[in-house]
Amino acid sequence: MKEKLMFQNAPHVRQSESVVTMMTDVIFALLPIYFMAFFYHGARSLVLGLVGIISCSVLSLLGSFFLREKPVPDLTPIITGLIIPLLLPADIPYYTVVSACAVAIFVVKVPFGGTGSNLFNPAAVGFASVAICWPELVFRYPVTMQAVEVFGKSTVKIAQSPAYSLSLGAVPDYNILDMLLGTAPGPMGATNILVVVACGIFLIVKKAVNWITPVSFLLPYSALCMIFPRISVSPLESLCYELFSGAIIFGAFFMLTEPVTSPKRDFGKLMAGISAAVVVFLFRYYGGFEMGFASALILMNVFSPIFDAICESVLHVIRHKESISDSLKAEMKRKKEEKEKPVVRPVKKVEETEAPGIPEETEVPEEPVEIDLSEEKEEEKEAAQL
């Protein structure tokens, strides 16, 4: 009996749901959107999705080989590979999707250390890099209900998306129903609002994604759109136009809730949602870019640790409620005594502050970066004498 016994850590009962099940839920939530894209734009959207998945997973295998760790069977690159084509138009050439996936894996994930430690949302960075590089390709969308040829030049008529006409301040010439059902031209996966919302709710019910970020993003954003409409239409209508154009709802359910880069605590997620709403609102109104959502998201990823730190300080006070209130009472008592008998104020010690800028004694400014190069210091020194 003895030889087969294995060691395992404290809680010997574990939840049945694992990372793999969560990721498969997200993939299942993305498939109906691909079906709708196939319905509107023909087989090319499926081929684009396939290209996205293959390039992302191959590159991430290469990356994990490069990181010299054995490739762990995780599905995050597949999700990135599925999300990127959904933000692009259906008739985009294949090399753009491959370059977006390459940027998403090789610039965002591999240098920062694999799946768990990327500081930015790979899908957002991938899409932003493609949108900046080929704006004329990314921001013109084929008209729906016409199959785009899978290979070769696409002959489908091109039309501007409602988001573009909104950024010019003109009322888009598609009514709200069109945009709900997705017949308005736009990014492949982000126009059929009903299907996207349904998949989002499916994700929230399956607990693969938390419900706080999308809700705390969509509510303030719609409030802002109603207060400051860009187009002279009734506030409710302007809200619908703003919300249904420009991949806002798709981004709220699939990109904003990416677990690695969003804050960890629920209160932090709330703060992130609200500030993301404000930043996306500003980006869309004053940004020079039609698709401001992706770059606003990258900015929000920078502030997620700050929201966590705020939460932690609030909770720290709550946890130490009693000890803090006791010390406060003691403080008040001490102040009362001080008021009664005057005390000679001790001379203030001149506290020396560490001089900013370059520490003097380093012969060559070897560590320009504050990140500790501890294990490389000696090797750096003997390199200096080289």
Add this chain to the structure above:
Amino acid sequence: MKAELKECLGYIFFKNPVLVLGLVLGHLAAGDINLQNAAALSVTFLFITVPVMLFAATVGKKIPSGFNVVFYALVSAAMLFPAYYICKSFSATIFDSAGIYPALLAVSTVPIVYSSKIAEKQGVAKALFGGVCITLGFALTAAVLGAAREFLSSGSLWGFKITEAAYPAANLPFWGFILLGFMAAILNWVKDIIRKSGEKSEEESA
């Protein structure tokens, strides 16, 4: 001669001013868009570093530490004029694409910090040699980066068109940072390989 060559290579690879010490990053990231800009930056860098090193090694020591920075800035500003004429020689409209970056080299970290921290303590010959090697390191990095970005963004080298543009956004500042980051990583990788092969040869010999 072998020691100097080894030290010069050391400056270029192991103590590359840009990739390892992180000295002059902004100019390369935003200013170094094509090969001509790289050449302009390197020439200006040469004309600034060598005289300032010389000045620091000889006169700089005597000036009190807080005040020598002014002289370095004025010397490098004075050296901007000859650099201007040379830059104008290889292309008239160089300053439209390079903008203010060649002129900004005058107050970059090399003449201000590197000279007052290192060149003052070295002898004249060593400071001069150090200055030349740093310029070499900078020029190599600038050339590689400039060529890569020009080829990617407009498919041409020094203005002569080779292919059509592969990645038009390569000349933007954020791609400059990312490419610099990857070049620095490749440099670390090369250093690793050299160190490992060095250790392996020591094991065989020991």
Add this chain to the structure above:
Amino acid sequence: MSYFLQFLSMMLTALFIENIIFTRALGTSWLFYLTKHPKEIFKYTLVLSGITTVSGLIGYPLRGVLHSHEMSHVIVPVMYIAVLALVYSVTYFLLKKFLPEKFEKIGQNLGTAVFNCAALGTLLVPASARLDLISTIGYGIGMSLGFGLAVIIVGYGLTRLEYCRVPKIFRGVPIALIYLGLLSLAFYGLVGHQLPT
């Protein structure tokens, strides 16, 4: 009143939208030397903005004259460096005479605070954009405050890198550069086009 609005709008654009580090990459090597406590960095930016506004004021009439000159690409920067040197030496001696104990604290580093790319960039960019006096000052102050903001943001981001499994060859300068690149990608999304330098 409209002057104040113009000043404010110029300052805000320079502070957030056209941040000096992320969109023009001026003074990035300072970023690595300065990643210290936010209070320290704020003092630094105050010194920077003070000196650059003063030298901007002095340099404004000279700039108008020199722009017509055909070698203006070189003469304007040299003039500004000379003005910076003048302002620096004046503050150097004033500090030495009137506030000696403060002088010991930041004496040696005052030089590096004044003569860096961020300071000269703050003077040259409004010059090459031919802005009038009010927006020059606004833009200058905005750029130096933007420098402080960027240093704090990147400083905070870089401390978070310790908990990522960064591979060995990317540690130190390379990963900081890639982080900076991704941040300026986000700011580029706000601007939408490449800024003239």
Add this chain to the structure above:
Amino acid sequence: MSLFFKGIFLEQKKEPMLTRSTLVMRQEFEYFDCDFPDTAIDELSGEQIIELARLAEIVDESDGKMLWEKLEKANLGEGGTLIVDAIDDEPYISSQMSVGIHQPEKLSLGIELCERVLSPEKTYIAMYRHILDSNFGIPRKIGKYPVKKIGGLYPAESRVHRHLPKGKNSVIIGACAMLHLARAAEESRKMTTCFVTVAGDVVKNPRNVEVPIGTTAEKILELCGLTEEPEAIILGGSMTGRAIFEPENETVGPTTRGIIALARSYGTYSYTCIGCGRCDHACPKALSVCSMRKFAEAGKLDLLQEYDVSMCIGCGACSYVCPSRIDVAATLIKAKKQIELAKKEGTL
């Protein structure tokens, strides 16, 4: 928000063990001789009961202290409450509840003796309510003492204090200790046995057993029979126990709650953390578990202290919930020990 949901929901899997009667291992009992053998049980005075507990060396299984010390020191004063701990909120484990259910009259006798010593104003038996996967109804009263159902999520221990009136002190005594006190009073029998739940998907007939203290885990497992070779054997609770390698020389003590034999072991393989924040959500003490794990792995003990790792009660809720199968609780408990070590050496 994480402030309101405290702890996690666990299916208790208590079924075959709870309703089956306790199997008693054949053993000879030890007796003690006290100097007042003839006084009837209901005239025993407080000191005599404490003397009985001391002679019988009864150990309270909820916290491992000696029962007579607890009885001596606990002066409840007016308005105090006595709580009988029969809360088995860990899956598989029901050793304390089985005492209350299968031997109610002995338990109520023990509680009555304790009441005479402490003279509390209110006494009740605490039981965990969420045993949903079995059609077992928790009794309303055991003997003449009411049963208060402790609701909420795992871990329930930390929530018992919430049911008490503010400002009044209270005593928690385990149900098995009460039983041993009753036996000591009736047959002046020493405490030589302890109650252990034997469970797991490999055990042939899982049930609660009463075994002498010090018997090895292997003998107990043979008592209940094994259908196949287990991959992991756990000594203690299913959430806070530890995996053992040699069952033949690991012995059972009064505070061991159960022995669990599992067919498949999780091992220590885990994916990378994707920062989903569920461990923060599950922590009953509202600690920032996700960042603390990162600090613990990076070895930053000062930051860990700042994030209050000392308040971690080691309940294992975070590791249970983690989808990447990371042993968050183990890392934090190890870091906590390192901090105490560092504090002792004065490095921190």
